[in-house]
Amino acid sequence: MTTSALGQEPSVALRTEDFAVLAQARLEPAVWDFLSGGSGAERTLAGNLRAFDAVRLRPRILTGTAEPDTGVELFAHRWPVPFAIAPVACNRLLHPEGEVATVRGAGALGAVTIVPMLASRTLEDIRAAAGAPLWLQLFWTRDRALMTELVERAESAGYGALVITSDMPVMARRLRDLRNRFVIEPEFGPVNLGSAGVQVRGGEGESGVRAHAAKTFDPTATWRDLEWLRSTTRLPVIVKGVLTDRDAELAVRHGAQGVVVSNHGGRQLDGAQSSLTALREVTRALGGRVPVFVDGGVRRGVDVLVALAAGADAVLLGRAPMWGLAAAGERGVREVLALILEELREAMRLCGAATTADLGPDLLSWSAP
Ligand SMILES: Cc1cc2nc3c(=O)[nH]c(=O)nc-3n(C[C@H](O)[C@H](O)[C@H](O)COP(=O)(O)O)c2cc1C
Numbered sequence: 001m002t003t004s005a006l007g008q009e010p011s012v013a014l015r016t017e018d019f020a021v022l023a024q025a026r027l028e029p030a031v032w033d034f035l036s037g038g039s040g041a042e043r044t045l046a047g048n049l050r051a052f053d054a055v056r057l058r059p060r061i062l063t064g065t066a067e068p069d070t071g072v073e074l075f076a077h078r079w080p081v082p083f084a085i086a087p088v089a090c091n092r093l094l095h096p097e098g099e100v101a102t103v104r105g106a107g108a109l110g111a112v113t114i115v116p117m118l119a120s121r122t123l124e125d126i127r128a129a130a131g132a133p134l135w136l137q138l139f140w141t142r143d144r145a146l147m148t149e150l151v152e153r154a155e156s157a158g159y160g161a162l163v164i165t166s167d168m169p170v171m172a173r174r175l176r177d178l179r180n181r182f183v184i185e186p187e188f189g190p191v192n193l194g195s196a197g198v199q200v201r202g203g204e205g206e207s208g209v210r211a212h213a214a215k216t217f218d219p220t221a222t223w224r225d226l227e228w229l230r231s232t233t234r235l236p237v238i239v240k241g242v243l244t245d246r247d248a249e250l251a252v253r254h255g256a257q258g259v260v261v262s263n264h265g266g267r268q269l270d271g272a273q274s275s276l277t278a279l280r281e282v283t284r285a286l287g288g289r290v291p292v293f294v295d296g297g298v299r300r301g302v303d304v305l306v307a308l309a310a311g312a313d314a315v316l317l318g319r320a321p322m323w324g325l326a327a328a329g330e331r332g333v334r335e336v337l338a339l340i341l342e343e344l345r346e347a348m349r350l351c352g353a354a355t356t357a358d359l360g361p362d363l364l365s366w367s368a369p
């Protein structure tokens, strides 16, 4: 019998949501709300999950698949698993070791972590703890010198790519945070921003996080700024927050070397289409010109399989590994990822897919069950 992050009892962590239960028990209610909530009426948050629930599989039989290979090739690197950790701000809100625990857990499976610009540990400490490659996520900030400084630090510390989040000209109204007047206290807050990291308190009906974003994020950014960002670095630049074929085209035309199809986990435009729906139009438009990543609502291995079959090159995981982090630090992250990998391997076997290259649109049925 195995024990898991859920305690000394025989393992009951049979699905990632089991880690959410323990995470919620460990976190302050306002932090739990920040982690799990979305914007507005949380329609897009729910839609991301529903889209995966609705798709059905068309498995193949008698393919002789005993040991599926879950690896993918990206930017001339072999990833042993087709998923990475999505950028999630301020991991110290969830666990005292913060991003250091996250990258240790991810590193155990060789999974890339996309370190958030708003990390609560230094880029260098995170790098020192990492057992797998790291990428750095940036927001468009009014202070461009801050962006170039972070790019230089990421390059010197050996980060492998930049992910520029482009779906947050303004932070959407997240009603749970507004009700809670949610503030990230400095001890859990961003540590890589110098004086730009100063805390902004929320006023009446305002969240501190949203007030901070309003002050520092740049709503005037355009595709030209993407060209500028590319000119500052030798690292691949990947645009996060693409939801349409048109923007996927524009991203590539303006120099993006990859795109992340994402509605920010239902935290930005409430009513935006689900990430899985958007993935289909983006992969059709790009036809393999640059790697396509997707995030939003991926909770189990079969969701990863569906995303790859719909044309993603790899999947990013946001809340699921963060439940593990909150539940049990490094070990919890590792266990969540191991669970998703085990589910993926089982689903690949049952679909008769020996490699990730065997996962294509033929596997998917979009009509009713
Ligand atoms: C608590 C929280 C904080 C986040 N912080 C960031 C961030 O700093 N930068 C960013 O680009 N995305 C951020 N995201 C969005 C994630 O990168 C990702 O797009 C989303 O969580 C994917 O959906 P999922 O949680 O359903 O997997 C955050 C998401 C959550 C839940």
Ligand SMILES: CC(C)CC(=O)C(=O)O
Pocket (backbone or CB within 6 Å): 089, 118, 209, 213, 264, 267
């Ligand atoms: C602190 C925020 C800017 C990060 C966040 O909540 C998000 O990106 O969804």
